[in-house]
């Protein structure tokens with residue numbers, strides 16, 4: 001490489017890293033500010049309640065108690081989030097000052113590893129997870145689950161111990177970490193106001209592993225100070241719902257609707273799965289990783305691909321740091337007062353993960369690979385490398401669905417199969433920002449035409465009725481009539 005190219009390369013990497021840090025700070029900040037944002041909602045409910053005339057208040061006299069109960073549930077959710085963040089080892093020096101020259105021209109710079117959506121609002125990851133990228137590991141992905149993402153182990157380090165976590169507001173919850181069954185139990189709740197107006201104060205001082213020094217990180221303090229847009233807070237709440245879908249007993253019904261037919265199809269198509277030469281399966285848009293894990297348990301070399309840091313931080317924690325099934329508790333349904341049959345429905349706790357990922361019999365070669373699907377897999381090294389590609393609720397996340405299909409076809413071996421399940425609720429269909437985002441929105445009929453062009457032959461097609469991260473006890477249920485198909489890539493010969 002000539003010196004000019006080298007300089008350009010270095011500048012590019014610096015810029016790329018700066019953008020990664022900026023984006024990661026914003027996501028961590030959203031997680032850290034989860035409880036404050038939830039508390040803000042509770043304050044709003046209380047404000048409305050205070051406006052009620054006296055006699056109406058008397059009719060609803062239980063509501064102040066409900067608000068306190070909400071606060072305690074927020075503390076429990078926060079407890080999980082804080083533990084997850086403690087276990088997260090950022091790949092960069094997050095405390096470094098970053099200076100991004102917004103006008104720097106990154107077009108035409110070597111290679112295309114920069115995430116296509118890098119912008120101020122970027123939540124996606126690109127370079128960070130490159131350590132897991134397939135090219136780094138040949139076609140045999142890393143042998144541990146999500147290797148390299150998290151360094152710290154969270155498992156309790158002794159007998160049952162009490163930990164205190166403050167939501168940073170007016171409620172404190174005491175948890176017991178029980179080493180005998182590795183569970184977390186809420187043992188005391190202080191209803192007294194414990195006002196902690198300083199958001200910087202010791203949220204991280206009470207690590208269950210007792211490791212305080214590593215937790216007092218400047219970048220965490222900085223992230224706490226960042227103001228968080230509501231849309232980011234919403235993403236954290238979505239993750240909580242995704243935890244139910246992928247990792248709780250309460251999500252079993254949805255998993256049976258979506259994942260089970262896919263697993264049965266893989267089982268039918270690959271009846272022989274010998275350990276010596278296992279078939280390989282790629283799962284783009286893997287979310288929190290349950291489907292990729294189930295595919296691994298079937299005896300495939302399974303690789304999930306995911307580009308959201310929100311998802312990757314959480315899936316890494318669940319996959320790598322879980323000590324036992326049902327170790328954690330969350331209250332996923334507290335964020336909406338709408339469509340509730342009863343308050344108790346809203347206050348349902350959910351234990352997770354329903355299984356201990358490390359003990360369920362995953363096959364060698366299970367991995368999660370971070371980055372944008374097209375960027376990572378539209379690579380010569382990836383050509384004709386996979387026996388199967390499984391997309392579940394993923395196709396419609398594309399700016400350009402044709403490009404997704406082109407890459408799926410490219411990475412499949414001749415005779416390889418593409419199993420898809422999902423709707424066509426194009427994610428960018430409603431993005432009317434100042435910078436209009438590209439969004440190709442085509443019908444299923446056209447999707448099939450495009451698939452034909454890329455050498456696919458339709459083998460099986462069904463409609464599957466399903467929900468997606470739905471609260472089963474809500475009066476409102478969105479049902480999809482999802483397209484489910486298997487297509488085979490024609491052999492060239």
Ligand SMILES: C[S@@+](CC[C@H](N)C(=O)[O-])C[C@H]1O[C@@H](n2cnc3c(N)ncnc32)[C@H](O)[C@@H]1O
Nearest residue numbers: 285286287305306307308371372373392393397
């Ligand atoms: C609707 S969710 C489905 C998740 C999971 N497959 C499931 O069924 O629960 C779509 C997922 O695709 C991820 N995603 C979207 N665009 C992506 C891209 N270009 N590359 C990799 N992942 C992407 C999102 O971050 C999200 O986790």
